[in-house]
Amino acid sequence: MKAWAREGYQVVEIPFDHDLxxxxxxxxxxxxxxxxxxxxxxQDRxxxxxxxxxDVNGWEDGMGNTISI
Known part of the structure; x- marks a missing residue:
């Protein structure tokens, strides 16, 4: 699993559903x-x-919500 550092936050990849x-x-x-x-x-995208x-600001979280950091 990988982590990406951004200014003020980080994004951490975690196991979810088998290979997803x-x-x-x-x-x-x-x-x-x-x-x-x-x-x-x-996932690949x-x-x-x-x-x-x-930056993940403005991304959709997959549940219909917009991310705002």
Whole structure:
């Protein structure tokens, strides 16, 4: 599992449902959002965006909520 540091928060990849992973947004040591991909293509896109330095503000969490840090 991997973690991506951003200014003021980090995103931590955790096991979720077999090979599908969830991405926890952690701010000040507390999980404030969970990004839950609905399939492997979405999971791969999330990882690629995070690897490219994307900020998660404005992303949908997979449950219809918008992330605001």
């Amino acid at each position: 992973h969830q991405f926890m947004v952690v701010q000040d040591g507390e999980a404030v959002h969970a990004i839950t991909p609905w399939d492997f293509d979405t 999330i990882i690629a965006d995070l690897n490219a330095g994307a």
